[in-house]
Amino acid sequence: MRAALLTVAVVVLAPVFQVMVVNGLGLPGGGPDVVLVAVVALASRPRPPVAALLGFAAGLAADVAPPADHTIGRTALVLCLAAWACARIPARSPSRLNGRLDGRSPEETTRLAAGTAAAVAAVATPLQAALALVLGDASWDAVLHRTPGVLCWTVPAAALVAYAAARLPRARGRRQGYGRRYGRGYDRTLRRHRPWRYGA
Amino acid sequence: MRSAGRRVPVLLVLLSLLLVAADRWWPLTPLRSFGSVVYGPIEDASSAVARWASGGGARERLEAENARLRGELLAARRNAAAPVTGPATGTATGPGPTAGLAGYRVVAAHAIGFGSDQTVTLDVGTGAGVAGDMTVVDRDGLVGRVVRAGPTTSTVRLPTAASASVGARLEGSREVGLVTGVPEKGLLRLSLLNSDAAVRAGDRVVTLGSQGMRPYVPDVPVGVVIKVEGTPGALTRTALVRPFARFTALDLVTVVLSGPDPLPGGEEGPG
Numbered sequence: 001m002r003a004a005l006l007t008v009a010v011v012v013l014a015p016v017f018q019v020m021v022v023n024g025l026g027l028p029g030g031g032p033d034v035v036l037v038a039v040v041a042l043a044s045r046p047r048p049p050v051a052a053l054l055g056f057a058a059g060l061a062a063d064v065a066p067p068a069d070h071t072i073g074r075t076a077l078v079l080c081l082a083a084w085a086c087a088r089i090p091a092r093s094p095s096r097l098n099g100r101l102d103g104r105s106p107e108e109t110t111r112l113a114a115g116t117a118a119a120v121a122a123v124a125t126p127l128q129a130a131l132a133l134v135l136g137d138a139s140w141d142a143v144l145h146r147t148p149g150v151l152c153w154t155v156p157a158a159a160l161v162a163y164a165a166a167r168l169p170r171a172r173g174r175r176q177g178y179g180r181r182y183g184r185g186y187d188r189t190l191r192r193h194r195p196w197r198y199g200a
Numbered sequence: 201m202r203s204a205g206r207r208v209p210v211l212l213v214l215l216s217l218l219l220v221a222a223d224r225w226w227p228l229t230p231l232r233s234f235g236s237v238v239y240g241p242i243e244d245a246s247s248a249v250a251r252w253a254s255g256g257g258a259r260e261r262l263e264a265e266n267a268r269l270r271g272e273l274l275a276a277r278r279n280a281a282a283p284v285t286g287p288a289t290g291t292a293t294g295p296g297p298t299a300g301l302a303g304y305r306v307v308a309a310h311a312i313g314f315g316s317d318q319t320v321t322l323d324v325g326t327g328a329g330v331a332g333d334m335t336v337v338d339r340d341g342l343v344g345r346v347v348r349a350g351p352t353t354s355t356v357r358l359p360t361a362a363s364a365s366v367g368a369r370l371e372g373s374r375e376v377g378l379v380t381g382v383p384e385k386g387l388l389r390l391s392l393l394n395s396d397a398a399v400r401a402g403d404r405v406v407t408l409g410s411q412g413m414r415p416y417v418p419d420v421p422v423g424v425v426i427k428v429e430g431t432p433g434a435l436t437r438t439a440l441v442r443p444f445a446r447f448t449a450l451d452l453v454t455v456v457l458s459g460p461d462p463l464p465g466g467e468e469g470p471g
Contacts, residue, residue: 071224
């Protein structure tokens with residue numbers, strides 16, 4: 001519950017932080033895309049559909065928060081896909097250790113989340129720029145000038161914030177969630193053989 | 201469970217595409233208004249707190265007075281520029297048709313948010329009388345035009361935006377042209393309609409002014425020519441202009457709510 005409230009607060013306030021603090025600093029290269037960083041960092045925890053909803057909501061907020069002046073739905077589309085990818089890739093990639101989805105140590109989970117976040121941010125930023133170009137929100141020169149700087153800020157920021165977010169202690173309720181996905185028996189087996197996944 | 205895992209993202213992607221398509225053909229004004237109703241007070245309050253924390257509580261009156269003086273200055277600039285068409289240029293200080301001219305009605309505002317689309321949020325909205333298509337200036341020169349006004353905030357489009365174009369003229373020769381943005385350098389490009397117009401580096405560019413003072417009032421300083429481009433004989437003469445206002449470091453600005461009565465035989469053109 002607390003995690004959900006925190007997520008909603010981050011999603012609502014990220015555009016404000018972007019336009020009032022980050023863009024006002026006048027950083028060389030333009031500064032990171034705060035909303036994208038927040039979404040890829042938060043999206044590794046919920047299930048993929050919930051993550052997609054989170055990304056969509058964050059993108060829509062960034063689309064309508066003043067002084068945004070671009071086509072509504074552009075950021076929502078990109079962030080919806082980005083968040084869904086961030087939730088799905090770690091859940092689908094087998095462990096290096098034993099080739100199983102659930103056999104990852106906490107350290108490996110954290111690193112996987114950070115790597116996925118950085119990779120998704122590196123794809124989402126150019127995608128966002130390309131959409132801006134196609135929809136006529138920005139000129140070719142402006143996009144070419146702006147995107148590399150934003151990319152240089154956003155990708156490392158996404159990796160760092162996702163790493164930090166994945167290291168936060170998980171809420172108890174989510175620990176028992178494996179039964180819903182794989183069946184109760186699997187949950188019990190997992191609890192016996194991979195106690196660290198349950199905070200033991 | 202598995203089917204929901206596919207269905208929800210696909211639905212959301214379709215919904216975003218629908219929003220994009222809708223906004224392209226019928227601008228989603230209600231959604232943007234909703235955004236400014238929700239986010240306006242948040243941005244307004246947090247900037248007010250930040251200003252209060254930095255000890256700016258007693259500045260309000262001075263800022264309002266500053267805005268009023270700026271409005272008077274604009275009106276004076278316009279009166280000084282207008283007699284070019286009249287007979288007595290040097291002695292136009294007597295009680296002529298311009299003497300009864302009131303200054304512009306203005307309101308002081310702060311730039312509180314900087315967008316990625318060459319737009320800026322101001323902390324005044326319809327509550328202070330601000331509406332769309334109003335001119336915004338700061339102490340250096342033209343800042344832009346209001347594109348959208350919410351209850352407590354308004355959005356200003358800078359002249360460097362891809363979709364902005366400002367009618368302009370050279371201050372000295374009164375040659376008419378159009379200013380558009382060169383966003384990658386933070387500069388502007390002036391295209392003079394007369395391809396034989398004389399333009400040199402160092403010439404000042406002012407706004408031409410629009411019908412009914414909207415969206416641009418006349419004779420606001422825009423910038424200074426730094427480089428003349430192109431070859432003589434081209435269809436238009438173009439020059440790079442450095443804007444006077446520093447768009448990345450805006451703070452106190454002035455919104456022109458309405459102009460004085462139009463000058464007799466005034467020289468307004470489309471802008």
